[in-house]
Structures are given as C-alpha cells and as structure tokens.
Amino acid sequence: xxxxxxxxxxxxxxxxxxxxxxxxxxxxxxxxxxxxxxxxxxxxxxxxxxxxxxxxxxxxxxxxxxxxxxxxxxxxxxxxxxxxxxxxxxxxxxxxxxxxxxxxxxxxxxxxxxxxxxxxxxxxxxxxxxxxxxxxxxxxxxxxxxxxxxxxxxxxxxxxxxxxxxxxxxxxxxxxxxxxxxxxxxxxxxxxxxxxxxxxxxxxxxxxxxxxxxxxxxxxxxxxxxxxxxxxxxxxxxxxxxxxxxxxxxxxxxxxxxxxxxxxxxxxxxxxxxxxxxxxxxxxxxxxxxxxxxxxxxxxxxxxxxxxxxxxxxxxxxxxxxxxxxxxxxxxxxxxxxxxxxxxxxxxxxxxxxxxxxxxxxxxxxx
Ligand code: MUC
Ligand code: MG
Numbered sequence: 001x002x003x004x005x006x007x008x009x010x011x012x013x014x015x016x017x018x019x020x021x022x023x024x025x026x027x028x029x030x031x032x033x034x035x036x037x038x039x040x041x042x043x044x045x046x047x048x049x050x051x052x053x054x055x056x057x058x059x060x061x062x063x064x065x066x067x068x069x070x071x072x073x074x075x076x077x078x079x080x081x082x083x084x085x086x087x088x089x090x091x092x093x094x095x096x097x098x099x100x101x102x103x104x105x106x107x108x109x110x111x112x113x114x115x116x117x118x119x120x121x122x123x124x125x126x127x128x129x130x131x132x133x134x135x136x137x138x139x140x141x142x143x144x145x146x147x148x149x150x151x152x153x154x155x156x157x158x159x160x161x162x163x164x165x166x167x168x169x170x171x172x173x174x175x176x177x178x179x180x181x182x183x184x185x186x187x188x189x190x191x192x193x194x195x196x197x198x199x200x201x202x203x204x205x206x207x208x209x210x211x212x213x214x215x216x217x218x219x220x221x222x223x224x225x226x227x228x229x230x231x232x233x234x235x236x237x238x239x240x241x242x243x244x245x246x247x248x249x250x251x252x253x254x255x256x257x258x259x260x261x262x263x264x265x266x267x268x269x270x271x272x273x274x275x276x277x278x279x280x281x282x283x284x285x286x287x288x289x290x291x292x293x294x295x296x297x298x299x300x301x302x303x304x305x306x307x308x309x310x311x312x313x314x315x316x317x318x319x320x321x322x323x324x325x326x327x328x329x330x331x332x333x334x335x336x337x338x339x340x341x342x343x344x345x346x347x348x349x350x351x352x353x354x355x356x357x358x359x360x361x362x363x364x365x366x367x
Contacts, residue, residue, distance in 0.1 A: 001113070002076050005037040006102065008048075008066035010059045011363040017326045019295060020137035022164025022195030023243075024053035029297050029327055032062045033360070034101035038079065042112050044105035045353045047299040048097040049268055054243050054294075055096050059365075062098045070102060079109040082273055096246060096269040097294065103271030104303050104351070111350035119345045122272060123310035128344040132158035132187075132318035133325075134293060137165060140177040147178055150322070151186070155341035158187040158318040163219070164195020167204045179211045187318070188212070191242070192219035198227030202234055209236055215262060215290065218242050222259050229258045238262040242292055246270070248277045255287055263287055265314060267303045268294030275307055283313050291319035298330040299353055302346055309345045319343075331359050 010032050018027045036044040050057045073088040089099045111118040133156045135143050150156050163171040190213060201219035215238050222228050222244030232239045241260030245251045246269050254260040263282050267275050282289050291308040301324050308314040321343045333356045346352030
C-alpha cells in the first residue's frame with residue numbers, strides 16, 4: 001500500500017463572531033483540507049489552519065508547499081514509513097501546520113487499516129476531555145456575557161482569557177469582571193500572545209494575584225530572552241510557552257533556559273508524531289502540558305481531542321477545544337457537540353472524520 005496522492009483543498013467558512021487577540025484576529029476559517037490517498041483506496045484526512053502572525057504560513061503557502069514540494073517527496077512511500085516521510089518533509093524549514101496535517105492524515109489511514117481508533121493507537125487513556133474556552137478581546141461586559149453563555153450552554157467552566165491590550169484599563173479589568181461574575185469555582189488563565197513587555201506582565205501578575213489565575217501564557221516575547229526569564233522566575237503561576245515552543249528542540253530551549261514552566265501542545269502544528277515527542281519530553285522533565293487550540297475547525301478539534309484523550313498527562317488540564325463554536329458552519333457530516341463541559345473522541349476506525357461533500361463544494365475556494 002503506497003501513498004498515491006496528496007490533496008490540499010483551500011476552503012473558507014466565515015466566523016459568526018471574530019476572535020481577537022494580541023497578535024491578530026480571525027474572521028474567516030480560511031483553512032486547507034488535506035487528504036492523503038493510498039493506491040488501494042484509503043483516504044486520510046486532516047486540516048491545516050494558516051496563522052501568518054504565528055508561523056508565517058498562509059492558505060496559499062500551505063496549498064503550494066503541499067502540492068509542489070511535499071506531495072512529490074512522499075509519493076510511493078507507505079503510511080508506515082512515517083519517519084521517512086518526516087525526514088523528507090523536514091528538508092523544508094517551517095510550514096508546521098502543513099506538515100502536521102500530512103502527519104495526522106497518515107495516522108488516520110493507519111487507524112482505518114487496523115480498524116481501530118487513532119486515539120486508541122496513540123495511547124487510549126480515555127474517550128473524552130474537559131473543555132477550556134478561549135475568550136477573545138472585547139469590552140469587559142461582553143467578555144463576561146460570552147463566558148456566561150458558554151458556561152450555560154455547554155457546561156464549560158474553564159476559560160482562557162486573551163490579554164495583551166492596555167494592561168489595567170482593559171485586561172486586569174476584564175479578568176476581575178470575569179472572576180466576579182463567574183465566581184470562585186470557575187478556572188481562569190490568561191494568554192498575552194506576546195503583547196506586553198516583561199515589566200508590564202510582571203505588574204499585571206502582581207495586580208491579579210488575588211484572582212486565582214492558574215496559568216499565564218506568552219505574556220511577553222520569548223525573544224526578549226533575559227526579560228522573559230526574569231518574568232518567569234517571578235511568576236506566581238505556571239508560565240505556558242505556546243508559540244515560543246513549537247517543536248521538541250524549542251521546548252528544550254525554553255524550559256531549560258527558564259523561559260517556561262508549562263507547555264501548550266497543539267496537534268495543528270506538531271501533528272501526532274511530533275506532539276508525542278513533545279509530550280513525552282515534558283513528562284520526563286516534569287513539565288505540565290495544556291492541549292492548546294490553533295483556532296481549529298471541527299476537523300482539527302477532532303484531531304486535538306483524539307490526541308489529548310489518548311494521554312494521561314495531556315488531559316490532566318481541560319483542553320482548548322471550543323473555538324469551532326464560533327464558526328458559522330463546518331465540513332463534517334456529523335457536527336461536534338460539547339456537552340457538560342466535555343468533548344468526546346469520535347468512535348470508529350481512524351479519526352472518524354467524514355466530510356460532507358455538499359459542504360466541501362460550497363466552501364472550497366479552488367473551483
Ligand atoms: C493561542 O493560544 O494563542 C492565537 C494565535 C495562535 O497562534 O493561536 C491562537 C490561540
Ligand atoms: Mg497561546
């Protein structure tokens with residue numbers, strides 16, 4: 001059984017409500033559907049979300065790198081030869097979400113071949129994850145209303161609050177309003193997407209010390225190397241590296257350098273193969289992980305929950321699995337639902353991704 005074709009299909013689905021954060025904003029899911037076909041008719045599926053402000057990829061660049069470089073490099077290999085696939089993909093620097101989607105589509109094929117769920121093949125720890133919801137920039141009262149709606153509709157009680165605006169007038173005020181409205185039992189943590197200096201971030205952590213935040217993520221740039229170490233050494237809460245730790249090597253550098261005390265694992269950028277490396281590395285180091293969200297659609301979210309639920313250390317904390325709720329539609333025949341604050345892994349062989357052909361026809365951009 002050999003890899004016979006790799007499709008990269010650009011599609012665009014509008015958001016009902018844009019997500020705004022310190023490094024950018026998303027109004028449309030302009031993602032790329034990746035389908036790996038074998039010569040005996042199996043099809044593995046995943047999606048790649050372009051995040052130019054995080055990785056430099058665009059929808060056009062993802063399509064181009066898959067069609068022009070990756071597909072010719074891996075045609076003729078078998079889905080079992082994943083180390084060789086990665087050796088070839090890694091001849092090209094960057095392009096993390098394009099590489100990750102190819103990796104996850106290959107795992108989908110392996111699951112289908114074995115007649116087993118990918119989550120089971122990866123580790124099979126549990127069949128569901130608690131969900132954490134990301135609250136984007138808005139006036140404080142709107143952020144509170146959103147969190148209350150998400151809690152009341154989906155039972156979610158963990159919220160990641162986007163920060164990195166004016167520290168006091170906007171962000172401390174929003175965190176305080178959320179804590180007052182939601183009460184002490186809800187978990188809150190913050191993500192700055194590098195929006196502050198280390199000094200601004202330190203003052204905010206001091207100002208919010210009474211709010212019981214559980215994590216702080218990427219409050220200042222990791223490239224300000226000494227400033228970031230200074231901040232992390234003083235942080236009263238675990239400090240998550242997200243966009244500064246996108247590979248096993250970067251995890252080593254950030255953790256051993258004192259610039260992070262927890263790691264965000266995102267299958268959208270490290271697929272399953274490299275996410276497992278990062279996760280096992282964190283377990284060995286004794287560093288907690290959070291399953292992060294690359295503002296994934298439902299396909300990416302299914303991949304994320306399949307990986308997170310597979311591993312004990314990945315589901316200690318609620319996973320960020322709810323960004324798809326703000327999309328006006330998606331490509332799956334059977335939409336995902338979050339109930340009682342929980343998202344379940346899809347049963348069946350592979351990843352359980354079934355694409356609705358009419359929806360794909362409606363949203364694809366390459367007619
Ligand atoms: C996050 O956790 O930062 C926003 C930018 C990005 O790269 O991911 C999202 C969410
Ligand atoms: Mg983040």
